[in-house]
Amino acid sequence: MPPERLSPVPDFLYGTAWKEDRTPALTELALRMGFRAIDTANQRRHYFEAGVGQGLAAAYRAGVVTRADLFLQTKFTSQNGQDHRLPYDSAASLSAQVAQSMASSLEHLGTDYVDSYVLHGPSSGYDWTDADAEVWEAMRKERDAGRTRLLGVSNVSLRHLQQMAATHGEGPAFVQNRCFARLGWDRDVRMFCRERKITYQGFSMLTANVDALRHPMTTGLATRSNATPAQIIFTFARSVGMLPMTDLAIRNLELSPDSVQAIESLVG
Numbered sequence: 001m002p003p004e005r006l007s008p009v010p011d012f013l014y015g016t017a018w019k020e021d022r023t024p025a026l027t028e029l030a031l032r033m034g035f036r037a038i039d040t041a042n043q044r045r046h047y048f049e050a051g052v053g054q055g056l057a058a059a060y061r062a063g064v065v066t067r068a069d070l071f072l073q074t075k076f077t078s079q080n081g082q083d084h085r086l087p088y089d090s091a092a093s094l095s096a097q098v099a100q101s102m103a104s105s106l107e108h109l110g111t112d113y114v115d116s117y118v119l120h121g122p123s124s125g126y127d128w129t130d131a132d133a134e135v136w137e138a139m140r141k142e143r144d145a146g147r148t149r150l151l152g153v154s155n156v157s158l159r160h161l162q163q164m165a166a167t168h169g170e171g172p173a174f175v176q177n178r179c180f181a182r183l184g185w186d187r188d189v190r191m192f193c194r195e196r197k198i199t200y201q202g203f204s205m206l207t208a209n210v211d212a213l214r215h216p217m218t219t220g221l222a223t224r225s226n227a228t229p230a231q232i233i234f235t236f237a238r239s240v241g242m243l244p245m246t247d248l249a250i251r252n253l254e255l256s257p258d259s260v261q262a263i264e265s266l267v268g
């Protein structure tokens with residue numbers, strides 16, 4: 001991977017889950033609208049990764065972007081997160097499954113490298129297990145072979161991250177987590193990430209936080225900023241250092257430090 005092809009870590013991600021047959025057209029549209037970073041997964045149950053690749057190909061053909069302009073992030077999803085449409089041999093070792101899933105992702109996306117490769121979730125909700133360690137080491141091999149620039153983990157607790165750091169030394173570049181306002185917007189994990197310069201990507205910012213969206217402070221700020229409550233939540237997320245998956249209209253929105261602090265402790 002020549003260095004001139006490296007894209008920087010983006011400030012916005014376009015999420016491609018649950019778009020099914022609309023995935024190619026929506027991916028192309030996102031690129032036309034200015035998104036340069038895409039989040040997907042080789043998990044047919046929730047994502048249509050090959051459809052993302054079709055959208056990318058259409059945008060390349062139309063001259064909207066080139067591969068070098070983009071930040072592509074995909075995920076390895078273990079069997080307990082998949083349906084019957086597996087991107088690997090179910091009888092293979094976990095290490096082999098990672099290699100097979102990565103090869104399939106590169107084919108789907110029509111590229112020879114991704115920018116970020118994320119472990120979709122640890123095998124246990126509690127500990128960082130030997131199985132997770134095997135998967136992570138296999139992901140590191142993919143990185144060392146140049147098939148991904150960076151590595152990440154998703155759906156992790158502070159405990160997972162601490163155990164992971166103790167086991168492997170090297171931590172992830174990204175954490176992608178569901179972010180509940182009532183849990184201080186995942187405060188413990190965000191603080192861990194901040195200390196270690198890990199970029200925190202928050203998801204379910206809207207769907208998990210209906211109370212925060214409807215809160216009079218949020219709606220009041222929205223009215224005063226000529227924005228929507230969703231845009232206020234995403235602007236807050238950016239203000240505390242999260243990498244959001246949202247529309248680009250918030251690029252120029254700003255909140256005062258007092259407002260950011262008030263939202264941070266809204267429901268937490």
Ligand SMILES: NC(=O)c1ccc[n+]([C@@H]2O[C@H](COP(=O)([O-])OP(=O)(O)OC[C@H]3O[C@@H](n4cnc5c(N)ncnc54)[C@H](OP(=O)(O)O)[C@@H]3O)[C@@H](O)[C@H]2O)c1
Nearest residue numbers: 015016017039154176203204205206207230231245246247
């Ligand atoms: N790692 C994981 O386990 C995991 C789990 C869930 C989701 N994700 C990723 O996160 C992405 C977003 O999913 P989410 O659950 O986090 O969604 P969300 O933030 O809770 O928002 C729900 C939906 O609202 C729309 N939206 C975005 N910005 C908006 C705005 N400013 N105003 C109004 N609506 C807006 C988006 O739909 P449109 O895209 O259709 O515009 C989004 O899918 C997914 O596509 C996926 O890539 C990852």
